[in-house]
Amino acid sequence: xxxxxxxxxxxxxxxxxxxxxxxxxxxxxxxxxxxxxxxxxxxxxxxxxxxxxxxxxxxxxxxxxxxxxxxxxxxxxxxxxxxxxxxxxxxxxxxxxxxxxxxxxx
Amino acid sequence: xxxxxxxxxxxxxxxxxxxxxxxxxxxxxxxxxxxxxxxxxxxxxxxxxxxxxxxxxxxxxxxxxxxxxxxxxxxxxxxxxxxxxxxxxxxxxxxxxxxxxxxxxxxxxxxxxxxxxx
Numbered sequence: 001x002x003x004x005x006x007x008x009x010x011x012x013x014x015x016x017x018x019x020x021x022x023x024x025x026x027x028x029x030x031x032x033x034x035x036x037x038x039x040x041x042x043x044x045x046x047x048x049x050x051x052x053x054x055x056x057x058x059x060x061x062x063x064x065x066x067x068x069x070x071x072x073x074x075x076x077x078x079x080x081x082x083x084x085x086x087x088x089x090x091x092x093x094x095x096x097x098x099x100x101x102x103x104x105x106x
Numbered sequence: 107x108x109x110x111x112x113x114x115x116x117x118x119x120x121x122x123x124x125x126x127x128x129x130x131x132x133x134x135x136x137x138x139x140x141x142x143x144x145x146x147x148x149x150x151x152x153x154x155x156x157x158x159x160x161x162x163x164x165x166x167x168x169x170x171x172x173x174x175x176x177x178x179x180x181x182x183x184x185x186x187x188x189x190x191x192x193x194x195x196x197x198x199x200x201x202x203x204x205x206x207x208x209x210x211x212x213x214x215x216x217x218x219x220x221x222x223x224x
Contacts, residue, residue, distance in 0.1 A: 031208045031210075042215065045204075045210055045211060048206070048212070049206070049208045054212060086149050088151075090209045
């Protein structure tokens with residue numbers, strides 16, 4: 001079965017840029033989606049199809065995907081960005097999530 | 107809007123049916139999914155169903171035990187869970203696909219907690 005690997009945690013200074021990676025075999029050939037989950041809340045889609053932002057998601061959120069790594073980039077990080085972030089792909093008819101990355105804004 | 111219900115405490119080996127009431131969009135036009143999250147753990151995809159209910163898939167961990175279905179007349183998604191195990195303990199989220207063909211999940215309910223314990 002297909003596996004996605006994310007770092008357990010990423011820290012970023014307030015106002016700086018955070019990058020969260022999602023590794024998978026030839027993931028560049030797949031559509032990657034990213035979700036933000038704040039404590040006690042349901043997940044929210046922040047990036048779909050590698051690099052597209054749903055309406056209402058700030059431009060500070062961007063994504064890329066190539067080779068074996070997809071990346072979620074959060075520019076000018078704010079305290080409200082502290083959350084767990086999950087990448088997701090579809091493998092055949094099965095949904096696959098990464099293990100999640102906890103983002104801490106210092 | 108997606109509103110789940112039906113969660114609760116159930117003994118191992120028991121059954122439970124979750125419901126998800128949908129509103130604000132044309133329910134029958136969209137694939138719908140269930141995703142779960144064990145306490146303190148990550149997201150795990152469970153199952154999905156297409157708009158008319160003809161196409162269904164499951165995660166290996168629930169195949170043969172869970173049944174996804176929908177009633178488009180009632181705008182409601184269901185998850186029948188049988189032969190429940192401790193490892194099925196989780197918050198279960200009802201989610202909607204975005205309809206673009208990329209399988210992004212653009213709306214999520216608030217979840218309903220299922221606890222399997224004796």
